[in-house]
Amino acid sequence: MPDLLAILSNSANSLYAATAMVDIAGNNMDNVNTPGYSRQRVNLASVVPLEVVGGQYYGGGVAIQSIQQSRDNFLESQLPSVFSQHSQYSTQANTLNGLTALNPDQVGNLSNTLSAFYAAARALSQNPGDSGLRQTFVSATQSLATSFNNTSNAIEYSRTATDSQISADATKITTLAANMADLNRRIGMARGTGGEPNDLLDQRQAVQDQLEQLTGATPIVNGNGDISMAMSNGVMLVTGDTSSTLSVRADVTNRGHYVVQYTQPDGSGPYDITLAGGEIGGLIGARDGALNTASTNLDSMAFDFATSVNTIHAAGFALDGTTGRNLFTGLPATSPGAAALVAINAAILANPNLVGAASAAIKVPGDATQLNSLVGTESTNLTTSGKTPAATMQSMVASYGSSVQAASAISSQAKAMHTQLTNMRESVSGVSIDEELITMTKAQRAYQAVAHVITTTNHMLDTLMALK
Amino acid sequence: MRVTDRLRFQNAQLYTTTASESMQAAFDQLSSGLRVVQPGDDPIAAGLIVSYKAQVSRMQAIADSAQRAVDELDSADGAMATMTNMLSRAHDLAIQFSNGSYGAEERASAAPEVGQIFEQMIAVLNTQVAGRFIFSGDLDTTTPFDGAGLYHGDDNTRQIEIAPGVLGSTSVSMNVAVKGFGGGTDVLTALQNFQTALTNNDATGIATALSSLDTGLRQMTTARSSGGASTNTLQTAISAAQAGQVNNNKTISNLQDTDIVAATSRLALAQHALQATLDATQRTLSLSLLTANGGGPAL
Structure with a gap:
């Protein structure tokens, strides 16, 4: 026979369950915009009666079985590579797009000043004795050298700008890795006490996402639920509750640009590592990839061009009959750094009469033979590129553009994948306010109904007590 | 698919941003008129633009220097025309005084005129354009002919680039035309000899001078036609360079400039897309249980 007091006690459990539903719905709505938060659900189950009363099973009310997170592990296991690829290539594309020195329409760019140099040489070949034309030639030469310097500086500036980002990223990664290790430890401890630490899991997921992106x-995932993080080259960033430290070091073999180093949790190291993935990989890829290639090509071009012009110019005779003077100075022994260092010979800049326009001392002020040889370098292939100066510029611009385009294409592809997968994850784990409102209304109705049960039971008890 | 609030907001943001981006891109292309601004916009075209621009500058420089050379050759031609007239006058005198009817006195009276012709020839041969001697080969500052009619220039012909990598002559050698270098007749010496022959009443000398002046006139004519031929070549080079410039500029425009019609329709399309996205976003976001009951939860 059912027991009135048992009904009251079951109703109390039922009220508790309804309150828990509202509580969790409220928590879900509180966290509607929290990154990494997975919605939680109260799993209810009816209590199986333990004893048969009067030959019947009377239900034992409701109990909260668990509070469960909605997650899709299959979906989440695909996210790391997409996160990594998306941030790697979008960072790379943004970094590469930041360089304007190679734009075909940039005012005073290298191809314009190169053309101006040859135009001035042609004009001078008409009348090598004309001081105005000599001055124009010297100015054009100076503009060309400056343009080499500016282009080289712009590329180098873009490379240096990535360094500060790389350094900042290394610090951020170290902090996040330490966070992740700490969360691993706290989750392990919480699980030891029984319940599922949903909020800690969400936090760890958020940290994990950021580490993947960076x-x-x-x-x-290992057996006891810890999540370790392995980088593309196999270096463990997080192992259980310990984490490695990332730092940077200036690499003299790469013009002083930063190389990333890691120190193991036991303090051994630091060791140099090559990072290819994520934002930091994208930065390093842009810096040491397309930007480095552009810088190297520019140096070769400046070196080869200045050397071939110098060879011809040094054979020429100046107005005062002197010879053996280089037009360009400041060149290093080999091409690296040539574009940044090349300059017009200061003596010629100060005195245009020193331009070697004559092919022999007797031909002073000058003859077309000497200047035509100089103009001839426009059609002569440069040593390294095997192309004329203009064609070298062409291939340099096209090759840089291809790198930018490739990075942009992969970036938009990865972005689409990223959107698709995060949408799917959001679809599984995200909070829908409408849904929560309905859950809350559902819980509220149940609460109201149970309250009626209590009132009714109370009336019945009153009736019982009023019996005399 | 389960649709959550954040999903709706995220996607609304994404679609609006994407639609705005493509509208901005279409707007940029239309307002700047350029399709390729950065190498990444179209790598091949960007490379070609650089190369064609260099070609255009080169053509411009070739046309400019060829034009200057033409101006100089015109001066040279003018000088040669003057010299031809002088030599004709000397030739006329030689014909006149080779006639045996003239006596010693008459012949001697004509000698100073021949002397003047000689001096005028030297003056014309030493013509300067833009401060340099045009008849001294490569030696710009060397006075080519001295008072005695001796040549001090060299035998080089001035050359300039008339097409990429091709050189053309821009000067005429007076060592050949006047001094008979390479097997011709030395006209200046002939004039001097003619003057001496007139002074000395030397009929044979006058006859020899007549023959030499005859050859000298032919030499001068040859030099003038060679200068004319050079001028023609240079004019052709200028036209070719200008045509090349026009063609290259057209190619650059094809590579780099926006197709206005296509860009306009792209802009219109992007505008519609953005408008549609914004409308749809507004409608989707206005649907919520929160607003179903005057802003409060539906109870």
Whole structure:
């Protein structure tokens, strides 16, 4: 036979369940915009009666079975590579797009000043004795050298700008890795006490997402629920509750640009590492990839061009009959750094009469033979590129453009994948306010109904007590 | 698919941003008129633009220097025309005084005129354009002919680039035309000899001078036609360079400039897309249980 007091006690449990539903719905709505938050659900189950009363099973009310997170592990296991690729290539495309020195329409760009140099040489070949034309030639030469310097500086500036980002990223990664290790430890402890630490799991997921975006590291789940993070080259960023430290060091073999180093949790190191994934990989890829290639090509071009012009110019005779003077100075022994250092010979800049326009001392002020040889370098292939100066510029611009285009294309492809997967994850784990409002209304109705049960039971008890 | 609020907001943001981006891109292309601004916009075209621009500058420089050379050759031609007239006058005198009817006195009276012709020839041969001697080969500052009619220039012909990598002559050698270098007749010496022959009443000398002046006139004519031929070549080079410039500029425009019609329709399309996205976003976001009951939860 059912027991009135038992009904009251079951109703109390039922009220508790309804309150819990509202509580969780409220928590879900509180966290509607929290990154990494997965919605939670109260799983209810009816209580199986333990004893048979009067030959019947009477239900034992409701109990909260669990509070569960909605997550799709299959979906989440695909996210790391997409996060990594998306941030790697979008960073690379943005960094590469930041360089304007190679734009075909940039005022005073290298191809314009190169053309102006040859135009001035042609004009001078008409009348090598004319001081105005000599001055024009000297100015054009100076503009060309400056343009080499500016282009080289712009590329180098873009490379240096990535360094500060790389350094900032290394610090951020170290902090996040330490966070992740700490969360691993706290989750392990919480699980030891029984319940599922949903909020800690969400926090760890958020940290994990950021680490994937920054480094392209992939998560490795081990038996006790810890998530370790391994970077693309196999270096462990997080192992259980310990984490490595990332730092940077200026690499003299790469013009003083930063190389990333890591120190193991036991303090050994630091060791140099190559990072290819994530934002930091994208930065390093842009810096040491397309930007470095552009810088190297520019140096070769400046070196080869200045050397071939110098060879011809040094054979020429100046107005005062002297010879053996280089038009360009400041060149290093080999091409690296040539574009940044090349300058017009200061003596010629100060005195245009020193331009070697004559092919022999007797031909002073000058003859077309000497200047035509100089103009001839426009059609002569440069040593390294095997192309004329203009064609070298062409291939340099086209090759840089291809790198930018490739990075942009992969970036938009990765962006689409990223959107698709995060949408799917959001679809599974995200909070829908409408849904929560309905859940809340559902819980509220149940609460109201149970309250009626209590009132009715109370009336029945009153009736019982009034019996005399 | 389960649609959550954040999903709706995220997608609304994404679609609006994407639609705005493509509208901005169409707007940029239309307002700047340029399709390729950065190398990444179209790598091949960007490379070609650089190369064609260099070609255009080169053509411009070739046309400019060829034009200057033409101006100089015109001066040279003028000088040669003057010299031809002088030599004709000397030739006329030689014909006149080779006639045996003239006596010693008459012949001697004509000698100073021949002397003047000689001096005028030297003056014309030493013509300067833009401060340099045009008849001294490569030696710009060397006075080509001295008072005695001796040549001090060299035998080089001035050359300029008339097409990429091709050189053309821009000067005429007076060492050949006047001094008979390479097997011709030395006209200046002939004039001097003619003057001496007139002074000395030397009929044979006058006859020899007549023959030499005859050859000298032919030499001068040859030099003038060679200068004319050079002028023609240079004019052709200028036209070719200008045509090349026009063609290259057209190619650059094809590579770099926006197709206005296509860009306009792209802009219109992007505008519609953005408008549609904004409308749809507004409608989707206005649907919520929160607004179903005057802003409060539906109870």
